[in-house]
Amino acid sequence: MRVAIVGATGYGGVELIRLLRQHRQVTEISVFSSSQAEESLTLTYPHLQDVYKGVLQTIDTKVLASAYDVVFLSAPPGVAATLASGLLEGSAAIVDLSGDFRIKEARIYEEWYGQKAAPADLRKQAVYGLSEWNDEEIRTAKLIANPGCYPTAILLGLAPAVKQGAVNMNSLIIDAKTGTTGAGKNPSAVTHFSEMNESMKIYKVNEHKHTPEIEQLLAEWNKGAGPVTFTPHLVPMSRGIMATMYVESTGGLSHDDWLQLYKDAYESHPFVRVRKNGFPATKEVSGSNYCDIYLDYDARTNRVTIVSVIDNLVKGAAGQAIQNANIMNGYKVTEGLDFIPVYP
Numbered sequence: 001m002r003v004a005i006v007g008a009t010g011y012g013g014v015e016l017i018r019l020l021r022q023h024r025q026v027t028e029i030s031v032f033s034s035s036q037a038e039e040s041l042t043l044t045y046p047h048l049q050d051v052y053k054g055v056l057q058t059i060d061t062k063v064l065a066s067a068y069d070v071v072f073l074s075a076p077p078g079v080a081a082t083l084a085s086g087l088l089e090g091s092a093a094i095v096d097l098s099g100d101f102r103i104k105e106a107r108i109y110e111e112w113y114g115q116k117a118a119p120a121d122l123r124k125q126a127v128y129g130l131s132e133w134n135d136e137e138i139r140t141a142k143l144i145a146n147p148g149c150y151p152t153a154i155l156l157g158l159a160p161a162v163k164q165g166a167v168n169m170n171s172l173i174i175d176a177k178t179g180t181t182g183a184g185k186n187p188s189a190v191t192h193f194s195e196m197n198e199s200m201k202i203y204k205v206n207e208h209k210h211t212p213e214i215e216q217l218l219a220e221w222n223k224g225a226g227p228v229t230f231t232p233h234l235v236p237m238s239r240g241i242m243a244t245m246y247v248e249s250t251g252g253l254s255h256d257d258w259l260q261l262y263k264d265a266y267e268s269h270p271f272v273r274v275r276k277n278g279f280p281a282t283k284e285v286s287g288s289n290y291c292d293i294y295l296d297y298d299a300r301t302n303r304v305t306i307v308s309v310i311d312n313l314v315k316g317a318a319g320q321a322i323q324n325a326n327i328m329n330g331y332k333v334t335e336g337l338d339f340i341p342v343y344p
């Protein structure tokens, strides 16, 4: 598989290189940049010296579309919307890590992203790449909308219960925490060390762009779905997302029944590990493509607390993108991703 990465100088892009480099089906990795063409990637990332020698190339859709089997787009929202129609004229499959093709309705994208939506035919053609739940569609897709980092953790954590109709859909409250790499490589006042170190910050309350993405999937899975409360927080760590979901049970399931529901749902999915006992920590999935889940049913309140953790740059971005490319190409789903977390 010959792969190209647009946005390789960013965090998602450099994580793609780390993972693709030890993917046994990958024969070539080329990197593209809108601002550093002709330069070596080691200028930005000295840790790649002597292990990745590719020079950044100018973004040319004709070259990308014809010389590669898979093009990973890891650039800010709006870039894929512009590049995709040219890319789709060639033979390459596209996996877009931005939000450009995740939202089906243009009006909703424009409302939450504050910019023009991608052309309707492209949005229609795109398949939402939540690997564990959409693999049938992913298999035959040419354009993948890779899910957002928060939605990946949240939707994997909610899917079994929501699909089963085991929760009161009006009761969903999602409380999530992320590390600073979620904001990308460019420093900002919020991610500045002295602003976030030894602090915890709530942000974008009731206005985070991942809200409609979560609601869209929940509505596909359960006709009782409506708006959700989703509250993100920034915590002082580089990688990781912990999503804590509070849901009201529709009744009848014991704690063990709840756990069994989740174990059955993910039994054949190697990257989602339903814990046997005890809640997972973000460090326990760091650097890996795992999503670890545990839950606890409280008979007193009739509520279930579901916790889902991922590494935002792996399962929340580059790892899931490669998992989707594996599915599209008929490779083993774990190819290039079969490693344990970095611990401690």
Ligand SMILES: NC(=O)C1=CN([C@@H]2O[C@H](COP(=O)(O)OP(=O)(O)OC[C@H]3O[C@@H](n4cnc5c(N)ncnc54)[C@H](OP(=O)(O)O)[C@@H]3O)[C@@H](O)[C@H]2O)C=CC1
Pocket (backbone or CB within 6 Å): 006, 007, 008, 009, 010, 011, 012, 013, 032, 033, 034, 035, 036, 059, 073, 074, 075, 076, 077, 079, 097, 098, 099, 147, 148, 149, 181, 182, 183, 184, 185, 186, 312, 313, 316, 317
């Ligand atoms: N960080 C995360 O945890 C996650 C990120 N994502 C999404 O993945 C995408 C990349 O994120 P991330 O790597 O964190 O962001 P970064 O800011 O770290 O990197 C983005 C890269 O995009 C490139 N870029 C900027 N403008 C353009 C342009 N006009 N055309 C082409 N390339 C451009 C830049 O590279 P250059 O200047 O060299 O072209 C830059 O290095 C975003 O859409 C983000 O929302 C998704 C899930 C998780």
Ligand SMILES: CC(=O)N[C@@H](CCC(=O)OP(=O)(O)O)C(=O)O
Pocket (backbone or CB within 6 Å): 097, 098, 099, 147, 148, 149, 150, 178, 179, 180, 181, 182, 183, 210, 232, 234
């Ligand atoms: C800390 C921080 O700012 N995190 C980002 C994560 C979003 C992201 O990465 O965007 P996509 O997954 O949609 O591409 C945020 O909350 O906007």
